[in-house]
Amino acid sequence: HFDAQTMEIHHSKHHQTYVNNANALLESSPELAELAAQGCPGSFLTKLSQVPADKLTAARNNVGGHANHTFFWKNLKKGTTLQGALKDAIVRDFGSVEAFQAEFEKAAATRFGSGWAWLVLQENGKLAVVSTANQDSPLMGKDIAGCEGYPLIA
Numbered sequence: 001h002f003d004a005q006t007m008e009i010h011h012s013k014h015h016q017t018y019v020n021n022a023n024a025l026l027e028s029s030p031e032l033a034e035l036a037a038q039g040c041p042g043s044f045l046t047k048l049s050q051v052p053a054d055k056l057t058a059a060r061n062n063v064g065g066h067a068n069h070t071f072f073w074k075n076l077k078k079g080t081t082l083q084g085a086l087k088d089a090i091v092r093d094f095g096s097v098e099a100f101q102a103e104f105e106k107a108a109a110t111r112f113g114s115g116w117a118w119l120v121l122q123e124n125g126k127l128a129v130v131s132t133a134n135q136d137s138p139l140m141g142k143d144i145a146g147c148e149g150y151p152l153i154a
Contacts, residue, residue: 018065025058041067045139064135068116072154093127107131120149
């Protein structure tokens with residue numbers, strides 16, 4: 001349950017700081033700007049291994065924060081019903097929608113400090129619930145984020 005004021009502050013202040021810091025990083029680093037120009041922020045996150053070590057933390061935190069929050073805002077909807085292929089895949093891989101919900105809620109509730117719970121599609125075609133710390137994303141890969149997969153829900 002979210003209240004409007006919290007979401008407004010989170011969007012206009014918190015998320016905006018990630019955008020501003022990511023833009024400043026790209027403006028000060030032509031090689032990163034070129035890498036970022038090759039796709040969306042999520043695509044950039046898959047290429048963190050190409051980011052120079054002295055810029056990695058700033059890229060990871062700020063581009064990660066921007067990409068994660070952008071994805072989150074797009075997920076927020078009222079009055080939706082889980083159905084179709086996604087529901088079928090959840091039942092297939094978790095046994096029931098309720099079992100998925102319990103696992104997702106546990107991943108979110110047990111993440112110490114700041115972080116994210118995700119429903120991801122793995123390379124093997126199965127769904128999984130994973131959690132990342134801070135502004136990490138499964139798109140960053142196992143070596144950086146500790147998990148991997150294509151995000152479907154955050």
